Amino acid sequence: MNIGEIAKRAGVSRSTVSYALSGKRPVSEDTRQRIQRVVDELGYQPSASARALANGRTNTIGLVFPPAGNHYTGMQLDFIGSVTEAAAAYDYDVLLSPSGVDSDRSFQRLLGERRVDGAILMEIRLEDDRLDHLTAVGFPSVAIGRTARPEGSWWVGLDHTALAAACVHHLADLGHRRIAFVNRPEQLLRAGYESAQRGLDGFTKAAAERGLTVRTYCCGDDAASGLACLERILHDDPATTALVTLNEAALGGLYRGLAQAGRHVPRDFSVTGVVAGRWAETVTPQLTAADVPAEQMGRLAVDLLVERLDHPDAPARNHLLAPPISLRASTAPVGTTPADPAADLLVPTHP
Amino acid sequence: MNIGEIAKRAGVSRSTVSYALSGKRPVSEDTRQRIQRVVDELGYQPSASARALANGRTNTIGLVFPPAGNHYTGMQLDFIGSVTEAAAAYDYDVLLSPSGVDSDRSFQRLLGERRVDGAILMEIRLEDDRLDHLTAVGFPSVAIGRTARPEGSWWVGLDHTALAAACVHHLADLGHRRIAFVNRPEQLLRAGYESAQRGLDGFTKAAAERGLTVRTYCCGDDAASGLACLERILHDDPATTALVTLNEAALGGLYRGLAQAGRHVPRDFSVTGVVAGRWAETVTPQLTAADVPAEQMGRLAVDLLVERLDHPDAPARNHLLAPPISLRASTAPVGTTPADPAADLLVPTHP
DNA sequence: TTGAAAGCGGTACCAT
DNA sequence: ATGGTACCGCTTTCAA
Numbered sequence: 030m031n032i033g034e035i036a037k038r039a040g041v042s043r044s045t046v047s048y049a050l051s052g053k054r055p056v057s058e059d060t061r062q063r064i065q066r067v068v069d070e071l072g073y074q075p076s077a078s079a080r081a082l083a084n085g086r087t088n089t090i091g092l093v094f095p096p097a098g099n100h101y102t103g104m105q106l107d108f109i110g111s112v113t114e115a116a117a118a119y120d121y122d123v124l125l126s127p128s129g130v131d132s133d134r135s136f137q138r139l140l141g142e143r144r145v146d147g148a149i150l151m152e153i154r155l156e157d158d159r160l161d162h163l164t165a166v167g168f169p170s171v172a173i174g175r176t177a178r179p180e181g182s183w184w185v186g187l188d189h190t191a192l193a194a195a196c197v198h199h200l201a202d203l204g205h206r207r208i209a210f211v212n213r214p215e216q217l218l219r220a221g222y223e224s225a226q227r228g229l230d231g232f233t234k235a236a237a238e239r240g241l242t243v244r245t246y247c248c249g250d251d252a253a254s255g256l257a258c259l260e261r262i263l264h265d266d267p268a269t270t271a272l273v274t275l276n277e278a279a280l281g282g283l284y285r286g287l288a289q290a291g292r293h294v295p296r297d298f299s300v301t302g303v304v305a306g307r308w309a310e311t312v313t314p315q316l317t318a319a320d321v322p323a324e325q326m327g328r329l330a331v332d333l334l335v336e337r338l339d340h341p342d343a344p345a346r347n348h349l350l351a352p353p354i355s356l357r358a359s360t361a362p363v364g365t366t367p368a369d370p371a372a373d374l375l376v377p378t379h380p
Numbered sequence: 381m382n383i384g385e386i387a388k389r390a391g392v393s394r395s396t397v398s399y400a401l402s403g404k405r406p407v408s409e410d411t412r413q414r415i416q417r418v419v420d421e422l423g424y425q426p427s428a429s430a431r432a433l434a435n436g437r438t439n440t441i442g443l444v445f446p447p448a449g450n451h452y453t454g455m456q457l458d459f460i461g462s463v464t465e466a467a468a469a470y471d472y473d474v475l476l477s478p479s480g481v482d483s484d485r486s487f488q489r490l491l492g493e494r495r496v497d498g499a500i501l502m503e504i505r506l507e508d509d510r511l512d513h514l515t516a517v518g519f520p521s522v523a524i525g526r527t528a529r530p531e532g533s534w535w536v537g538l539d540h541t542a543l544a545a546a547c548v549h550h551l552a553d554l555g556h557r558r559i560a561f562v563n564r565p566e567q568l569l570r571a572g573y574e575s576a577q578r579g580l581d582g583f584t585k586a587a588a589e590r591g592l593t594v595r596t597y598c599c600g601d602d603a604a605s606g607l608a609c610l611e612r613i614l615h616d617d618p619a620t621t622a623l624v625t626l627n628e629a630a631l632g633g634l635y636r637g638l639a640q641a642g643r644h645v646p647r648d649f650s651v652t653g654v655v656a657g658r659w660a661e662t663v664t665p666q667l668t669a670a671d672v673p674a675e676q677m678g679r680l681a682v683d684l685l686v687e688r689l690d691h692p693d694a695p696a697r698n699h700l701l702a703p704p705i706s707l708r709a710s711t712a713p714v715g716t717t718p719a720d721p722a723a724d725l726l727v728p729t730h731p
Numbered sequence: 732t733t734g735a736a737a738g739c740g741g742t743a744c745c746a747t
Numbered sequence: 748a749t750g751g752t753a754c755c756g757c758t759t760t761c762a763a
Contacts, residue, residue, distance in 0.1 A: 031757085032758095044733080044759075045733060048759090072492070074488070076433070076757070077495045078495075080757055082430050084757080096468075101457060106457035109460065125476060135468050135473065141423070141425030142425050280662070307602065313635055392750085394742095395751075404743085405743090406748070411748085433740080
């Protein structure tokens with residue numbers, strides 16, 4: 030079923046069908062209706078490939094993210110969801126590309142074979158060869174995250190430095206003096222992941238400013254690593270009373286480690302960090318955290334990209350977000366005394 | 381940069397370039413190398429649209445899942461990840477389509493505009509108009525889940541009936557007599573979602589078989605709903621000692637509800653269900669559950685689809701999985717006495 | 732207001 | 748072993 034068939038049945042030329050459907054040229058109401066009737070009857074829809082070939086646009090955007098091995102974090106997945114739905118609202122489809130670096134086959138296909146009109150990149154590194162490549166060839170793209178020199182480029186990012194610092198100040202204000210930092214995996218930190226790097230930076234500086242005693246840790250993206258990490262923290266400095274984490278996937282393990290060590294949250298130990306909101310609410314006690322507005326960020330990234338696609342020489346735009354800390358139940362003043370016996374939980378040495 | 385340009389520079393015809401690159405016709409080693417050199421020099425890659433138009437294949441598969449509002453469950457997201465990576469291994473790209481029903485624009489585009497060679501569908505309903513449509517038009521697809529009449533079609537599914545029943549038997553064996561069932565949201569159950577329907581069925585029958593007293597609940601896909609649901613459970617029958625859940629997203633809320641009600645897991649209350657493994661391990665205590673092998677299922681679905689695409693008249697194949705219950709820490713014999721004082725936790729009325 | 736025809740960039744058949 | 752060319756299905760310019 031192609032446009033020629035429709036033309037024949039409607040007794041008009043192929044171009045007229047094309048124009049009737051696209052509205053790019055006036056068509057007499059009479060023939061327009063005749064064509065529409067045939068189209069409806071046969072359920073005709075133009076071939077995406079043919080159209081893409083003819084006018085050089087695929088109406089598809091690429092979503093690039095590192096292959097996560099087995100596990101994506103909740104945050105990454107929230108991005109995928111929100112980008113997909115925001116794109117659907119513009120009638121764009123989303124093509125997934127699990128590519129951590131420039132040279133990944135999937136990334137090459139996306140660009141080289143012109144499968145997409147533009148791309149959204151997740152998990153940005155401070156020096157990101159994928160972005161360098163895209164910028165070099167002038168390919169329309171928007172980053173979720175900032176490189177080391179984000180000026181003049183398109184992105185929507187989180188102010189990880191400020192967020193981590195805010196967590197430190199929150200804990201310091203509560204009287205905590207010895208706190209730990211639980212980062213993403215060491216491999217990612219070393220690769221220069223923006224959130225890991227800037228987060229660590231913000232944490233370290235704020236802690237120095239407040240004169241706190243700190244230790245920083247890298248931690249695998251899973252519960253087991255979180256548990257192990259927490260054991261190291263308490264082993265290295267049993268007097269630690271709080272931690273800040275960027276590692277959402279490890280959160281469950283951190284909590285379990287605290288429970289196993291007999292530290293009650295938040296009475297004996299405070300936990301906070303930067304985590305997507307709805308995941309912060311699944312743990313008990315609910316996590317006091319700077320909520321990553323993944324939904325909003327995905328939508329903004331799509332808005333930006335669509336704008337850029339519609340106006341090829343529009344000046345670069347971006348959004349830097351710094352959501353406030355949502356106070357929930359995982360932080361408390363250091364050295365709180367139990368308010369009632371019921372709070373006296375998880376303490377192994379109990380008469 | 382197109383194939384004509386390459387041909388010109390290499391001093392051969394366009395067809396020779398095409399054959400040299402595809403290997404579908406012998407080309408003298410000499411010219412092949414000459415062509416390859418030009419290709420490498422110019423970084424030529426054939427246009428996906430043109431190729432798709434010419435040979436009728438896009439080398440893309442569609443992944444169809446319901447628009448989830450804001451929240452995808454961990455399981456859904458594991459599917460997306462595993463399907464994408466499995467597809468990448470076959471050099472297929474994945475196009476996302478957030479479509480719950482046949483009539484969604486995105487679904488229409490996928491099929492009508494022939495954007496993909498085949499599709500994988502998630503969140504199957506017992507009567508699924510999307511699948512009916514696909515089958516009717518003979519479009520290659522594989523379902524993750526089974527309809528009411530799965531014979532002769534392509535799918536990879538979970539034996540939800542058996543899984544829910546296994547959970548019941550596990551609890552009954554531990555001595556539990558009054559148990560609750562926490563299902564997916566009512567709207568999904570009524571829409572005929574396979575897991576919700578078959579799971580409920582399996583639970584109900586197994587409970588009857590064991591002569592248990594049960595209540596069944598629908599519950600929203602989020603922590604707050606889980607908390608509310610648990611409160612209802614204990615309100616409706618305070619003597620309830622265990623629950624089975626299919627609702628992964630509510631799990632955190634269920635746990636919190638139990639803690640708030642002063643029920644210690646697993647001493648006072650056992651929790652089990654059907655949940656993706658890595659999410660079962662993030663909660664404390666870790667959930668004893670039938671682990672949904674999302675990673676494996678995604679891979680199998682892609683394998684099946686690729687096989688179907690390569691052999692258009694291969695007979696339908698499928699995989700029905702019934703993973704065993706992984707014993708972790710959230711279930712225990714009913715009425716267990718604390719082994720040591722440390723276990724004496726979360727009980728409000730404590731001297 | 733409409734039609735004819737030249738691309739878009741490949742593939743593959745038919746020749747040589 | 749290689750070249751010429753029709754064709755995939757749609758868009759758009761040029762003409763009428």
